[in-house]
Amino acid sequence: MLITLEKLTKRFGATTAVDGLDLEVRPGRVTGFLGPNGAGKSTTLRMILDLDRPTSGRALLGGRPYSSYALPLRKVGAVLEAKAAHPGRTGRNHLLAMARSNAIAPARVDEVLELVGLSKNARKRTGTYSLGMGQRLGIAGALLGDPPVLILDEPVNGLDPDGVRWIRGLMRDLAAEGRTVLVSSHLLSEMQMTADHLIVIGHGRLLADAPLDEILSGHASLEDAYYTLTEGTALR
Numbered sequence: 474m475l476i477t478l479e480k481l482t483k484r485f486g487a488t489t490a491v492d493g494l495d496l497e498v499r500p501g502r503v504t505g506f507l508g509p510n511g512a513g514k515s516t517t518l519r520m521i522l523d524l525d526r527p528t529s530g531r532a533l534l535g536g537r538p539y540s541s542y543a544l545p546l547r548k549v550g551a552v553l554e555a556k557a558a559h560p561g562r563t564g565r566n567h568l569l570a571m572a573r574s575n576a577i578a579p580a581r582v583d584e585v586l587e588l589v590g591l592s593k594n595a596r597k598r599t600g601t602y603s604l605g606m607g608q609r610l611g612i613a614g615a616l617l618g619d620p621p622v623l624i625l626d627e628p629v630n631g632l633d634p635d636g637v638r639w640i641r642g643l644m645r646d647l648a649a650e651g652r653t654v655l656v657s658s659h660l661l662s663e664m665q666m667t668a669d670h671l672i673v674i675g676h677g678r679l680l681a682d683a684p685l686d687e688i689l690s691g692h693a694s695l696e697d698a699y700y701t702l703t704e705g706t707a708l709r
């Protein structure tokens with residue numbers, strides 16, 4: 474399922490956070506979404522998920538806005554930084570509530586808990602979870618509806634080395650199954666190992682939209698290529 478951005482623009486007062494983004498994110502590959510702090514990545518992802526309203530332009534999933542889907546968790550799984558579970562709820566109950574709201578079988582909850590390695594902690598309140606456990610719970614929620622599109626904002630944040638390796642494999646597998654995987658990250662060496670394709674933005678504008686190999690060509694590393702691409706768009 475394609476993600477399509479059409480002249481997507483978001484202004485907050487005098488700040489243009491996202492400035493006329495026109496692009497497609499394709500299925501069957503991991504697309505890394507890069508850019509300096511404040512470049513507009515989170516705002517873009519939030520508009521795709523209908524959590525922020527565009528000032529102009531639009532974001533579509535499979536040719537339709539997110540809000541047009543009655544059971545959205547079956548179309549898009551997302552992990553956003555700010556998305557937290559209720560601290561008084563257990564991880565399992567959090568996922569059960571999500572499942573119920575999207576007509577997903579309760580058995581799937583235990584399946585995804587196992588998949589993300591949280592089975593043993595499933596009956597603990599999420600308020601007691603470590604950063605990495607919370608991240609794994611977010612990923613479990615994203616996978617719940619077995620969606621064709623996955624959107625992950627800094628998914629590696631807080632994960633231990635095993636977790637980092639695991640999520641790298643998971644993203645690769647999800648893409649190999651033909652899903653659309655869009656992942657934002659500042660960890661360039663990790664992105665170099667995970668992404669097939671990169672979208673780079675700065676000041677809300679598109680700086681690059683190309684296969685990883687193409688972006689890397691002539692550079693020693695993705696870090697090197699990134700600095701060339703984003704020169705003058707970083708804070709300070």
Ligand SMILES: Nc1ncnc2c1ncn2[C@@H]1O[C@H](COP(=O)(O)OP(=O)(O)OP(=O)(O)O)[C@@H](O)[C@H]1O
Nearest residue numbers: 485488489490508509510511512513514515516517
């Ligand atoms: N709710 C808001 N109100 C006002 N300004 C906002 C709001 N959300 C984001 N912005 C501004 O929009 C711009 C883009 O922010 P955004 O969080 O999308 O960037 P980002 O690329 O995700 O950054 P980071 O890498 O730091 O997470 C920034 O200048 C930010 O200050």
